[in-house]
Amino acid sequence: MQKTVDRYLPAIKKLPKDRPLTKQDLLTEHFLMIKDGTTEIYYAPHNEYINSNAKVIIVGITPGWNQMKAAYEQFIQSIAEGEDIESCLIQTKKAARFFGSMRRNLTSMLDQCGVPEVLGIPTSSDLFGKSSDLLHTTSIIKNPVFTHGKNYNGHQPAINSSPLLQHYAYEVFPEELAHITSPALFIPLGKTVEQMMYKLIEEKKVSGHTYLNGFPHPSGANGHRMKQFQQNEKQLCQHVRKWQEYHSSSFS
Numbered sequence: 001m002q003k004t005v006d007r008y009l010p011a012i013k014k015l016p017k018d019r020p021l022t023k024q025d026l027l028t029e030h031f032l033m034i035k036d037g038t039t040e041i042y043y044a045p046h047n048e049y050i051n052s053n054a055k056v057i058i059v060g061i062t063p064g065w066n067q068m069k070a071a072y073e074q075f076i077q078s079i080a081e082g083e084d085i086e087s088c089l090i091q092t093k094k095a096a097r098f099f100g101s102m103r104r105n106l107t108s109m110l111d112q113c114g115v116p117e118v119l120g121i122p123t124s125s126d127l128f129g130k131s132s133d134l135l136h137t138t139s140i141i142k143n144p145v146f147t148h149g150k151n152y153n154g155h156q157p158a159i160n161s162s163p164l165l166q167h168y169a170y171e172v173f174p175e176e177l178a179h180i181t182s183p184a185l186f187i188p189l190g191k192t193v194e195q196m197m198y199k200l201i202e203e204k205k206v207s208g209h210t211y212l213n214g215f216p217h218p219s220g221a222n223g224h225r226m227k228q229f230q231q232n233e234k235q236l237c238q239h240v241r242k243w244q245e246y247h248s249s250s251f252s
Helices: 005-013 065-080 085-096 101-113 115-119 124-128 163-177 191-202 225-246
Strands: 032-036 039-042 056-060 135-139 145-147 185-188
Touching (some): 005 065, 005 085, 056 191, 101 115, 101 124, 115 124, 115 225
Parallel strands (some): 056 135
Antiparallel strands (some): 032 039, 039 145
16 A cells, blocks of 8 residues: 655655754655645654554644654664665654653653553653554644644644644544554543544544543643643543553453
């Protein structure tokens, strides 16, 4: 089956290999998928691989610029090392997901919720390393979205006020989740993602997972995340334990 990346490979191969990539390199018509007013959606090579056997699903709003940049740089490196396209996509997924300080904040909170104990791994950071086979990461809008050239924050425009964003949230995203074969611990990052999940569950577009609601967005820009986490920590831990009990056969 043809992959979306095939359409963008010629342009990717022309990107510079001897320096960090910039917005001038990537936010161009060569990688622009669709535009609606000031909202632009770009291709990034980290969002095609789906780990259908994942035990944990972590969902953000949309990949930001840093994640997009890291994805392209890893993909270019993997191509240069002679890997086939499927391997390039897998390595790109692993390298780019929740890139940087966000990943550290995220794994710290997952550790405190007891996720490693359930999965039988030393630390949640292993989900991004040697235990990556347990993890699938994605976004409500899986391709990078920019408004006025800046990272989309989920509010301007609101997803439900944009037919373009609605298509990704209500059609593309559920289709991706349908590939996950076992009941997973589903972690929506922040209130916007959580609210979207409520809508999708109500419309019966997603089902079968345990949802860790109340989990703060791990971005460093969320200055209230620790307070939010402390307020919700007890219920978050309870949800993790219930998931372990309900799906104990999945870990045997």
